[in-house]
Amino acid sequence: MKSYRKELFFNIPSRRGIVNITEQVQEAIDESKVKEGLVLVNAMNITASVFINDDESGLHRDYEVWLEKLAPEKPYEQYNHNGYEDNADAHLKRTIMGRETVVAITNGKLDFGTWEQIFYFEFDGKRQKHVLIKVIGE
Numbered sequence: 001m002k003s004y005r006k007e008l009f010f011n012i013p014s015r016r017g018i019v020n021i022t023e024q025v026q027e028a029i030d031e032s033k034v035k036e037g038l039v040l041v042n043a044m045n046i047t048a049s050v051f052i053n054d055d056e057s058g059l060h061r062d063y064e065v066w067l068e069k070l071a072p073e074k075p076y077e078q079y080n081h082n083g084y085e086d087n088a089d090a091h092l093k094r095t096i097m098g099r100e101t102v103v104a105i106t107n108g109k110l111d112f113g114t115w116e117q118i119f120y121f122e123f124d125g126k127r128q129k130h131v132l133i134k135v136i137g138e
Helices: 020-033 059-071 088-097
Strands: 004-010 017-020 037-044 048-053 100-106 118-120 129-137
Touching: 004 020, 004 048, 020 037, 020 048, 020 118, 020 129, 037 048, 048 088, 048 100, 059 088
Parallel strands: none
Antiparallel strands: 004 129, 017 118, 037 100, 037 129, 048 118
């Protein structure tokens, strides 16, 4: 069995942002030369997420509005975590959206359903973060 590891680095200039990373994940699969297997894609920071959904700007805005209702950024003092940093909401948003995704690889390609894409979602940006891509298979 083959194994391949690659990291993607991000520095989102705003507090929150969504980046489509589907092409970079497929590039890692191509580099791995795995034809049949699995790819794990996970955020390596506790205030960011990796998820699969449709690449549609209205949906992305809906995520932002929905998550802000569930875990509003402000007032900061509503959270016990805040004190050193003001990012308690980012930790909660990450918990809701998840840490990682796993996708099947078939014939060397991401084996997706209709409209599926892979996204990195930053909840506490303005500094460097990264994502791990781990490809395993034959």
